[in-house]
Amino acid sequence: MKNRLLKSAMVTGASSGIGEAYTRLLASLGYDLIIVARRKDRLVSIAREMQDKYGVSVTVLQGNLCSEKDVSTIEEIVLDTADLSVLINNAGFGTLGPFVDVDISKSLNMIALHVTAPTRLVKAALPGMLARREGIIVNVASVAPFLPVSGNVIYNGTKSYLIAFSECLQLEVESAGIRVQALCPGFTRTGFHSVDEYKSVDFSTIPTFMWMPAEKVVEQSWQALRRKKVVFIPGFINRMTCTIFSGLFKYLARKRSATKDQP
Template structure:
């Protein structure tokens, strides 16, 4: 039996990336609170993890798109449970052309990918900052940097995850709280449902490889993690270009000369 390294709350824990985080963190000695919609899968997951690793595993069936359920999950951070890590893995796709996609699917995406992730991160941040320790892991996507046709809402939600996580990193950097944004490429999961994935097989990574890579990055103190990026200087150059652009945008309040009507 492993000695406990604290308790981790994982959303989207019944399958895919979230389920692998549950397995890997249980193996590292974490107790777990598993949040997802499907009780039967959570029960199976909890039994397996307890048998395999001796971890204490609590299941918490909840639909994060529903205000009442989200509120109940938020309350876990201020109850008697000693949560010191949050993994925001739950996510929805709502893929399809923006002019045709089901608006209810988009509403659910925003509620889960943006609102739930934000509220859980903020309540965790407040609790962790008071203790001066804790870890928040937010699952983003490389589509945060790639606005593409057919994934407008999803891409935008993951751009939000990246910027939100970076802002939290800046705010919490001196408080002992770690915030990591994991930005995977294509991952084998249930994301596409029964539909064939619209990408070549060689672009996909297994959820196991993704989580192992992300946890290795976390161990090394890497807070923005692109698991498939082999040359990290490319991200550094990208970010340096962003910083230069921001400097150019903040030199003053006057419009650029090209917008001067008198020059037309």
Template sequence: MATKKTALITGASTGLGEAFSRQAAISHDTILVARNEKKLKELAVQLKHQFGGKHEIIKADLTEKKDLEKVAKVLENEPELELLVNTAGFGTIGEFSNLEVETEISEIDLNISAVVRLSHAALQSMKKRNDGRIINISSMAGFLSAPYSATYAASKAFVKSFSEALYEENRTYGIYVQALCPGFTRTEFQQRANIDVSKIPDFLWMNADEVAQISLEEKQKPVLIPGVINQSGILMGSLMPEELRRNLTAKLMQSV
């Protein structure tokens, strides 16, 4: 039997990461990364039962240098690595000067530094075989400066710009990098960010499985906005005068 290729997914314990893990497991062995060991173990058992193959877990806090290096080394030394999905991330909401600065720095560590370190590590393996994909989760927020979610939106703008540049550098090696820019997606994200979801209309939501599926099916786009509603939102935003866009974003972020 042919050896399966390997996918490593960060943030695999819930939400988009869990959805990516379930879909990747159809065709890949997986390495599931997050802090919640119990959830990772349960998912690995389910994947083995449903799809066969090898499903390993790594308990890691990716804001901790030691843990981040441990995951990076696994990527660098994995000969069959075909897919890396950098899903782990979180958001903060509120007036920047009133937020805990340690949490803001930690948000940068996870949303930016971990993505940079792990993308670099994955490319070392992928370039040996001239094959692979990296999906970095940005956000629709990556297209905006977002008052009352300043660090989060700036971190996602970094991920978008960084991934688009890596796409261009690596496509000639047969390695495709994607910045995935979802809008509101039903996961634990909003609860962790203390967002009041009751104010967000139903038609704006997507579910994690459909977002993961759209992302995995589209190999060649450096920046992918899933869903027509989200694509229309970005288009409308790009046509607005900057000041109006900033004011509307501020109002939206203050209302949730």
């Protein structure tokens, strides 16, 4: 059992995947935790395991971060947590198909989850972090904004927001010793692709070398914070893909729309 740090961390979307991996890492480092998601049974079982293994305290918050009421409650808890040193804004989901065909309620929920909730939780966490002159904020974005494709409009848009938000926020809080990271994973083995939304998609066609385990993504994200990487793409293959293809994807997207504009 490790010594407790007497510092707290909040992880959203802690019930699986990258959020669960971040929860496990932070517990192993001695942080007391506040973990948020909708599936309470999974949160409770992770909390029990972390308490037993690392002797940290884990508060389970069952909440839907698309709900204004639930976000307000969680925001209050952030404001009341005087020693909140780490905030991992991770909860997220994907949709399938062109923007015009996606149910508008799904698009609005995605904006609430990927944009509104992280913005509000950061705003609530910052006064304490600024006063203590320390803090870590990780906003889980994606490589998607580097590789614009059709069928990913709101996901791309909301994850682009998280990248731009993190970059500008870092400029404002750097002198106070606060580190901000937009974590931009590529294909990661989590629950993300096993939902009903994607049941018609065969992800086994994605080559094995393109996938990373969530634990590796999180380990690299944490190390990158020490190197003060603000926009961080985990994995050599993902970094290479973005470097080589980002310009090409953006060029093709613009060229295609310019061609369509011609009379």
